[in-house]
Amino acid sequence: MIIDDLSNGNLEALRRVERLSGKSIEFFHGDLTEPETVRKCFDGINVEAVIHLAGLKAVGESVDQPARYYRVNLGSTLTLLNTMQERGINRLVFSSSATVYGEPQTSLISESHPVGVGIANPYGWSKAMNEQIISDVARSWPQLSVTLLRYFNPVGAHHSGQIGEAPSGKPNNLMPFIAQVAARRREFLTVFGNDYDTPDGTGVRDYIHVMDLAEGHLAALLHLKSGVKTYNLGSGEGTSVLQAIGAFEKASERAIPYEIYPRRSGDLASVVADPLLAKTEIGWQTRRTFEDACRDAWTWQSLNPHGYDVAK
Ligand code: WQD
Secondary structure, eight states: OEEEOOSSOOHHHHHHHHHHHTOOOOEEEOOTTOHHHHHHHHTTSOOOOEEEOOSOOOHHHHHHOHHHHHHHHHHHHHHHHHHHHHHTOOEEEEEEEGGGGOSOSSSSBOTTSOSSTTOOSHHHHHHHHHHHHHHHHHHHOTTOEEEEEEEOEEEOOOTTSSSOOOOSSSOOSHHHHHHHHHTTSSSOEEEEOSOSSSTTSSOEEOEEEHHHHHHHHHHHHHTOOSEEEEEEEOOSOOEEHHHHHHHHHHHHTOOOOEEEEOOOTTOOSEEOBOOHHHHHHHOOOOOSOHHHHHHHHHHHHHHOTTTTOTTO
16 A cells, blocks of 8 residues: 655556556555544555655755754654554665764764764754654554665666656756756766765765565565664665766766866765674665666666556
């Protein structure tokens, strides 16, 4: 069952997931911050576990609209936890983010890295606060089994090219922007700074194929134990902006023109996971490469130049 307010989702994507999975999905169009909505969705269905992915996630937008970000991102979690406790649903996987680590103190970031020091935006704070809320509720509800998954940088698409990332308007993130330059929907890529303390001066990130990310959720679900466990979902490999451009040019056989601009405020030089804990405790590690993600993202972009807007 899926509950979504479709503020950043699309029914066409759900239809394609049904086709790809051969399963039917019960869909509720609703606002997860509304207790009545969540109760209605849970009525008449035996919910065994919840994977909570719903939330606003644009870093820049969160700086402009902090109250909305806290209302939606914290409100949805509080409402969900409350209804879960009312209905005795005590298994939860939550989508958190590497943003909770703030300014990295180490080249590889493990789950024991401090959280909250130097978080530069309300989006990141909403993820850190959600982790705190969930951990406090878990302490008061010993039957609750929770896994917090700290995503690094999700990229790519399903290899079929049927489902993928369809940002509305100008993409905030690097990879969808690069894909649109390759498709000639954007003239050139703006590289935000080449004077970082990194091998080629551009920002380094741990890009994880979205299908590896999905498999990480399955592994978390299958290994849920009482109490709270936290895992990084990352590859452990860093890729710079210039390396990403080169890899995408190879995958798409298209030139990606770019121009060097000043740094983007709030950006960090390098954010790369230590992925060891997930490997040892839930038997999960990335299986796909960054090149696989470029190939799959290009397939998705080429087959769906207007995202899910099939009317175009
Ligand atoms: C990656 C690199 C930019 C765009 C954000 C959120 C994080 C997570 C993933 C949800 C950086 C550079 C980017 C562009 C560029 N979201 N860049 N030109 O900022 O690492 O993480 O998205 O969980 O919470 O913070 O991702 O893709 O925006 O940037 O040069 O047009 O690409 O400077 O080095 P980021 P990103």
